[in-house]
Amino acid sequence: xxxxxxxxxxxxxxxxxxxxxxxxxxxxxxxxxxxxxxxxxxxxxxxxxxxxxxxxxxxxxxxxxxxxxxxxxxxxxxxxxxxxxxxxxxxxxxxxxxxxxxxxxxxxxxxxxxxxxxxxxxxxxxx
Ligand SMILES: [Cu+2]
Numbered sequence: 559x560x561x562x563x564x565x566x567x568x569x570x571x572x573x574x575x576x577x578x579x580x581x582x583x584x585x586x587x588x589x590x591x592x593x594x595x596x597x598x599x600x601x602x603x604x605x606x607x608x609x610x611x612x613x614x615x616x617x618x619x620x621x622x623x624x625x626x627x628x629x630x631x632x633x634x635x636x637x638x639x640x641x642x643x644x645x646x647x648x649x650x651x652x653x654x655x656x657x658x659x660x661x662x663x664x665x666x667x668x669x670x671x672x673x674x675x676x677x678x679x680x681x682x683x684x685x
Contacts, residue, residue: 603627604661606680608636608651608672613680622663622684629656636678640670646682650674 604620606613609631620626628638630651638659639647645668648657662668665685672678 605629606638608632608638608678611636611672611675611678613638613670613672613678616680617683618680619683619685620661622661622665624661624684625658626661626682627656627658630654634674636672636674638670638680639673640668640682646670 604618604624604626605628606615606618606626607629608614611632618626626646628648628651630636630653633653635650635652637648637650638657645662646659648659651657661682661684663684666683668682668684670680670682
């Protein structure tokens with residue numbers, strides 16, 4: 559069969575590529591595309607990682623109303639809960655999962671802790 563149209567091969571190949579791209583988007587809720595930075599001053603997305611019962615970084619400065627993603631890399635659940643009137647609180651974050659909260663609009667220092675392990679502490683600074 560010398561006359562097999564080439565299209566028959568290229569079209570399914572394109573479909574496969576599209577399927578793979580879609581798959582990467584919805585697969586397992588894994589890694590955000592944001593580059594990890596220790597301090598996120600002025601950045602739209604800030605990030606705090608919990609590992610070995612420690613908030614990293616323990617002190618982070620963000621803009622008012624910034625979105626802060628908290629990633630739990632431990633094998634137990636943690637929370638990131640502001641003290642006092644709780645202007646932010648992720649609730650329980652399961653092992654290997656992440657949560658996002660919105661930083662307060664009012665500039666200042668906001669101490670927080672893990673309600674499960676109150677010895678875990680950190681401070682979010684808004685300015
Ligand atoms: Cu904890």
